Amino acid sequence: MEESYSSGSKFRAIVVGSLIGLLVIAFAAWGVSDVFSPQTRNIVLKVGESSVSANDFDLAYRRKLADISAESGVNLSGDQAYQQGVHESILNEFLVEKLIEVDADDLGVGFNIETARKELDQFDAFKDPITEQFSKDQMAARLARAQPPISTDQFLNDIIFNVRRSQTVPAISRGLVAPPQFTDTINKFANETLEVKVLTITPEALPPTPEPTDEELQIFITDNANNYPSLFNEPEYRRITLVRLEQHDFPYMNDTMMRNVRSEEDLRTAFNNIFIEESDIKDQFDLRVQSGEVGSPATRSLVQITATDENNAAEVIQKLESGLSPEEVTTLYGLVEPVTYEDVGEDDIFDPEVGAVAFEMKQDEIRSILGGFDNWVVVQITKEVPEIMPEVDELRPEIVEEIRKNIAGERMYDTIKMIEDGVRDGRTLEESVEIAGVPYATIDFVNRSGQTPDGLKLMGIPQLRPGIGTDEEILKSIFTTEIGFESDYFDTSTGGMAIVRVDDVIEAKPREFDEIRDDTARLWKSQHMLDALDELSLELTQLIRDGQSMKDVAETFEKGVFVQSGPMTRAEPLPGLGQMLDIAIKQASIGDIERGVGPVQFTQQIAKLENIIPHEEPLTGEEAEIAQQRMNAALINDLTDAYLQAVVTDHPQQEFPDVVMSVMGVTPPDQE
Incomplete structure (x- = not known):
């Protein structure tokens, strides 16, 4: 391959991967010009020749909303999410991913399949329960239960991205320290x-x-029509056919129990009658333990002193036991300064031999060992925190509930796919639903807020099946699906799945003066x-x-x-x-x-x-340390910010806000 790098290009090739790791922060602060191209209907972002599809953005958007809901208990509407900049956060993440991708290509960074295999081997949930080896079938089954489901290709693409990122992002900022004079000047200026x-x-x-x-x-209304669309205009209404499935529908679906369900209590009873294998409960418990979701690992706080030989190590132990501090002992014998670890796990200790011995020791115990680098080391445990691990039975009800939901989710996914495939094969939505054995509903005109023309909000039954007026995902699909066509299946705000067909539209019009x-x-x-x-x-x-x-x-x-x-x-x-x-x-x-x-x-x-x-008082002690850390971070961010412009120049990007707003269910201002 022919190479023709300038000195600037060589510098770029060395540092680009490292700086990409900081781009998420920098993009939030540094303006990147948007280029609008309404002709591109299925792309939200292009970086060079690489692009992000509307489907990929929609999946990331739904996951982001699910995360926000889980953390705050708030279900954001499309408009609220747009106003809060949720789309910008997602686009920034995609932009970083694409920049890493194209820069890795520029630098000739390949994909190491062995590294990827090691990544996959870390997921115990993907291992065959009998062979305890990685299993493609086990991985596909686990990914299908995710909310929303993740395809194998999507997951493998994430693995490839992380592997390439790990190969292109060495920590260039390691060791970068702001001059003390800089910190002092900033302190004087800030105060x-x-x-x-x-x-x-x-x-x-x-x-x-x-x-x-x-x-x-009248003039005010004309001039401000786009600023107050809901006040000045009657909204658009759409009549729809809706197929909506919820997880709790499926324990009894296509079963003789279905005819006995007459109430929410009957439905819950059917759901609770799903049989759960004891081995599944144990596997789920182990998965939570391995992921750190439950329990807390053992930790140690310790001091490590490197001695000159075995005899010196024994002398160090005697001095420590007599009451001298580690610093006093190292000074006494002319040894290097002691190394201190606070609340660390075994793998966090640099010398594996020291780590293994430290976790055999008790609090206040002192030992000498021959370390992993053929040097004698004295270890003193200053704090011992034992492992805290609950029993399976403590979490059994919660785990059983989760497994039941997973089983129901798999059945729900299979059913919605059957309906979607039937429509793609040429059947009507009604025919496909009848074959699948599930109900559907026709809703006679609703607006983007979930209200009927007479002002009634479709609330449904909150505890059993909330109405579409409270489900932002359904409303978004209703008002982004073309008239006369079925939507792709999508996840509802309640964890269910749905397909929408728009049958008729009443266009928006100005209200009477x-x-x-x-x-x-x-x-x-x-x-x-x-x-x-x-x-x-x-x-x-x-x-x-x-x-x-x-x-x-x-x-x-x-x-x-x-x-x-x-x-x-x-x-x-x-x-x-x-x-x-x-x-x-x-x-x-x-x-x-x-x-x-x-x-x-x-x-x-x-x-x-x-x-x-002027402020003349200098920083001292802990305040000085904190200020120094902040200045170090600021210096790294400034370097990233400056370099970012070169990266963007090398890889021009386009954003397509009209497609983004369409996916999120936000009406562009010029169409309101």
Whole structure:
């Protein structure tokens, strides 16, 4: 292969892999230009010739929502997730993955199948229970039970990505330390005292807001149609056919027990009658132990002293037993400083021989051993924490419940796939559902909020089968599926699966003016007040810049304008100062005047930096150590941020926000 690297290219080839590991943080802080291409309907991101499909994004999005729900108990709607930047987090992760992929290709990093095999061998859940060896069938079965299910190809792609990443991301930042002078300078800068004077303007300083005319309101509606779509427009409604399966449907489905189910209690009884093998319970318990989900491992805290020989090791033990500290002993014999470990596992100890012996020892015990590097070592245990492991019976009810859900989930997945395959083979949705032996429902018009045209929200039965009005995943699919077509199967917010067909649509249309006049008038008055405050703020700012004092300016008003002053630092805000002004003043020079929004609605503020008082007190002790660690991290981030621009230049990327919003069920502003 022909090589033609410049010196810059050689440097890049050495450091690119390491820096990629830091890109997730840097992308969050550094703006990357989006390139819009509405013609690409099934791609959310391109990096060079590599791309991320809408299906991959949808799977990652649903997993992210499931994680958020599990952690916070909140089920985000598509709009809420978009506003909170969930899509940006997912796209950043994909961008890092693709950059690693293309840079690994540039650097000629291959895929080591042996390394991948070792990765797979670490998953005990994928081992055959008889041979205790890795089993493809066992892996496929386990992945199918995941929520949502994961295909074998998807999982193997993750393995390949992690293997290539491990081969291209050496820790280039190891040993990188910010100069102490840098830390000291930053400390002085952050703790300077800023003397600030602030003039605050409230609505009381304005004349009364006039009542708007109908003509003014009509203009306001036209100008703000995209800002308040729900207020100014009647929503779009869709009539659908819905196949919806839940896990608790399947213990009795296609069984004679089905005809005996008359209530939620009957249904729960059927679910609880799934027979569970004792070996399955034990396997699930072992899996939780191995993953660290239950129990806690044994740990040790210890001091390790390297002696010159066996006799010296015996002398060291005598001195430690007499009460000398490890530091005093090493100084006495001219040995290297002692090595201290705090609350570590056996594998965390660098010398494996020391690790093995340490976990045979008890608290306060001292031993000498011949270490793994042919040197004599004295080990003193300062803290012993035993392993804590629950019995299987303690977790039996929880494990049984999980296995039942997994079994039901497998049956549910097989059924929904049967229906989807039937539709792809040319059958109607109704025919496919009948063959599968499950029910379906026709819902006569619902909007994106889950409401019918008469305002009824479809709530369903919360404890048994929540209505589609509470299921964001179903609503998203309803309003992203084309008219007359079935959706692919998808996971519902309750852990079930569903397929939607859109049968008819009532298009969105403007509301009658009389219906929205009062609400529009309130919005108009609020906007008029904000505009008046902004205009007055501009006028007063100019007076202050022309030489008038804030006090003199405030005294020209009977009410609604007041002045405050006080000290602040770059680390601590001034109470009562708006957030954006706080940022601006911390970046200002003495005498600068800044204008912005106040800390509460309908206020404007003008701030002036009167003086800066230097901070001379140096950092010491623990504070100095923490500051040094932060500066080290900041230096690494700055290096990453600078290098990021070169990486992006080498591999131009495109984002397709219209596809992202479609997957998330968010209506683009120009279509609302």
